Amino acid sequence: MTATARTVRELRAMISGWRREGLTVGFVPTMGALHDGHISLVELALQKADRCVVSIFVNPRQFGPTEDLDKYPRQLAADMERLKAAGTHLAFTPSVDEMYPAGFATKVSVGGPSQGLETDFRPHFFDGVATVVSKLLLQVSADCAVFGEKDYQQLCVIRQLSRDLDIPTEIIGGPTMRDSEGLAMSSRNAYLSVDELGIARTLNVILLAAATAIAAGEDPDSACIKARSAIGRAGFSSVDYVAARESDTLAPWQKNRPGRVLAAAWLGKTRLIDNLEIPAI
Amino acid sequence: MTATARTVRELRAMISGWRREGLTVGFVPTMGALHDGHISLVELALQKADRCVVSIFVNPRQFGPTEDLDKYPRQLAADMERLKAAGTHLAFTPSVDEMYPAGFATKVSVGGPSQGLETDFRPHFFDGVATVVSKLLLQVSADCAVFGEKDYQQLCVIRQLSRDLDIPTEIIGGPTMRDSEGLAMSSRNAYLSVDELGIARTLNVILLAAATAIAAGEDPDSACIKARSAIGRAGFSSVDYVAARESDTLAPWQKNRPGRVLAAAWLGKTRLIDNLEIPAI
Numbered sequence: 067m068t069a070t071a072r073t074v075r076e077l078r079a080m081i082s083g084w085r086r087e088g089l090t091v092g093f094v095p096t097m098g099a100l101h102d103g104h105i106s107l108v109e110l111a112l113q114k115a116d117r118c119v120v121s122i123f124v125n126p127r128q129f130g131p132t133e134d135l136d137k138y139p140r141q142l143a144a145d146m147e148r149l150k151a152a153g154t155h156l157a158f159t160p161s162v163d164e165m166y167p168a169g170f171a172t173k174v175s176v177g178g179p180s181q182g183l184e185t186d187f188r189p190h191f192f193d194g195v196a197t198v199v200s201k202l203l204l205q206v207s208a209d210c211a212v213f214g215e216k217d218y219q220q221l222c223v224i225r226q227l228s229r230d231l232d233i234p235t236e237i238i239g240g241p242t243m244r245d246s247e248g249l250a251m252s253s254r255n256a257y258l259s260v261d262e263l264g265i266a267r268t269l270n271v272i273l274l275a276a277a278t279a280i281a282a283g284e285d286p287d288s289a290c291i292k293a294r295s296a297i298g299r300a301g302f303s304s305v306d307y308v309a310a311r312e313s314d315t316l317a318p319w320q321k322n323r324p325g326r327v328l329a330a331a332w333l334g335k336t337r338l339i340d341n342l343e344i345p346a347i
Numbered sequence: 348m349t350a351t352a353r354t355v356r357e358l359r360a361m362i363s364g365w366r367r368e369g370l371t372v373g374f375v376p377t378m379g380a381l382h383d384g385h386i387s388l389v390e391l392a393l394q395k396a397d398r399c400v401v402s403i404f405v406n407p408r409q410f411g412p413t414e415d416l417d418k419y420p421r422q423l424a425a426d427m428e429r430l431k432a433a434g435t436h437l438a439f440t441p442s443v444d445e446m447y448p449a450g451f452a453t454k455v456s457v458g459g460p461s462q463g464l465e466t467d468f469r470p471h472f473f474d475g476v477a478t479v480v481s482k483l484l485l486q487v488s489a490d491c492a493v494f495g496e497k498d499y500q501q502l503c504v505i506r507q508l509s510r511d512l513d514i515p516t517e518i519i520g521g522p523t524m525r526d527s528e529g530l531a532m533s534s535r536n537a538y539l540s541v542d543e544l545g546i547a548r549t550l551n552v553i554l555l556a557a558a559t560a561i562a563a564g565e566d567p568d569s570a571c572i573k574a575r576s577a578i579g580r581a582g583f584s585s586v587d588y589v590a591a592r593e594s595d596t597l598a599p600w601q602k603n604r605p606g607r608v609l610a611a612a613w614l615g616k617t618r619l620i621d622n623l624e625i626p627a628i
Binding site (some may be wrong): 074078169170171172173174175176177178179180196200201204205207226227230231232233234315 | 355454455458477486514
């Protein structure tokens, strides 16, 4: 049985009850349209804590004016079934007014890892993410919160935010779930036609080739330029970026440091992102 | 006996111990240079909670480049004596590096009540305040935190911040303490010469006349202009603002609503602020 809270008051009442019993709490923030990737994060939270809270909130403040806020997939009944099957204890499904009541006036901005990559193409994205994640983390007051490595830059920004503001919740990254051909699971995959799906599945293969070449000694800029061309040849409409970065700071990758290759590319009106570790030699 | 914590780790260890005993915690953030006004906030926190934490941290991020960060009064030994005498349980005295370690990159910005007044003259002030207060509130995780009404706009900004980010600490305003002639107590009064002190003591008298005139029906703009002139005639070097505002939003005051008259003025190199309630008729 998965309970539901629509307000912060209901949420906190439920969590206070658990706290009085001495139970620990794990938290998975989502925008709904749940797939196996989300469920793997719920499973990770359940390994780390006694109780698992999942929020479903499509945050208007992280969408740009021309982005897909209106058509972002919403399927609450199906999501609730998946959460129940996964053993989620509480779904927190606040309204936009509950999160941003009239007169709301605060913004959280994170520098450091938010610079470049997504920010070059979605300039207000991380302010929107940092503000809503600050709120959610403080509403839930969990022992740990799990974010997917699929949104790798977002994970780095949230780690920075949590450290900088002293938010007393441990931030945990969950590995990216992929389909049988390696396509990173994403709610936005639902937008893809069958043909586009075939093209989308080349992205991880191209990034793996780049990461492997970089690990083998190829110049990272050159490897990323080749990957960019390969993504175009595979049938993507355009490429926002392919970049090799340090795993923690997202500064440009330096040899022998933990690194990641990150990319964003468009298939028609659908924007996909993915990233892979640069393997240690 | 007042214990001391220099790091967030030490602070949280002490507070966790209290929480295990079921004790409630009150918090008073300060920049040190403690006077009777601060001590009244400590006393208020001790009325509200079982344990009282006072932080002493001169926050560089709320001072502008030409402001008085370097000469801001620092007197830790005397402050500790005062805190001990007042029954403070824990003094939190972090270093700048503890609060802002290398790589720190997050900023909290509050709109709404931060607009105008102080912001017109200290444009980065409230970003610095909002960021450090967010950190302090989350480091301490108190049940309540007490801020002085002397810094009235700051109190409104912190209430907004706390509400917007769902910080689970009740924000309490403590009344302004005044000397026998009504001068609002302030650490910056220490900068004043004997002559300047005489002039400073006229500020509250002039604001009281304005607030009383507005309550009696005088046009608030006209009353504020008169007060501005009176402050100049009293010997202040210049006036940053005198304004009549609504008590909660700090929007321009409307008849029959709770209101405040707020002012900032200079005496030589010393900037003083004060504010008074517009009495209800």
